[in-house]
Amino acid sequence: MVDICNVCGLPKDICVCEKINTEQRKVYVAEKHIKGPMFVTTLSGVESEKDLETLLKDLKKKLACGGTLKDKEIVLQGKHKKKVVKFLLEKGYDNSQIS
Numbered sequence: 001m002v003d004i005c006n007v008c009g010l011p012k013d014i015c016v017c018e019k020i021n022t023e024q025r026k027v028y029v030a031e032k033h034i035k036g037p038m039f040v041t042t043l044s045g046v047e048s049e050k051d052l053e054t055l056l057k058d059l060k061k062k063l064a065c066g067g068t069l070k071d072k073e074i075v076l077q078g079k080h081k082k083k084v085v086k087f088l089l090e091k092g093y094d095n096s097q098i099s
Contacts, residue, residue: 027088027098031081041081043074055091062087 005015027045034040043059046052049072056074060067063083067076076084085098 025097027093029081029084029088029098031079038077039079041076041079041084043076043084044072046072046074058091059084059087 003012004010005012008016010016025045025047027043030042032040032042043055046055052069052072052074056067056069059074059076059080063076063078063080065077065080067074069075088098089095
């Protein structure tokens with residue numbers, strides 16, 4: 001017997017709920033001044049923990065910087081807003097999803 005999704009009514013193996021949820025999600029990227037000459041770039045709005053962890057790992061590798069997860073928000077050391085937006089666009093996020 002095939003499991004049926006409660007939200008969309010389709011079989012779970014072809015369920016589109018996750019894709020629709022991802023397409024409607026807003027991702028926020030901001031640069032914040034901490035103290036002195038230090039800045040951090042924050043990225044929030046990514047829902048799942050697995051996505052956050054893999055995104056953090058990929059961003060740290062791509063940008064060659066330190067970073068951490070803090071309250072479902074990615075915090076990267078340094079000013080990287082333009083690079084993070086470019087990276088998200090390459091990952092498949094739409095320009096209207098990023099602010």
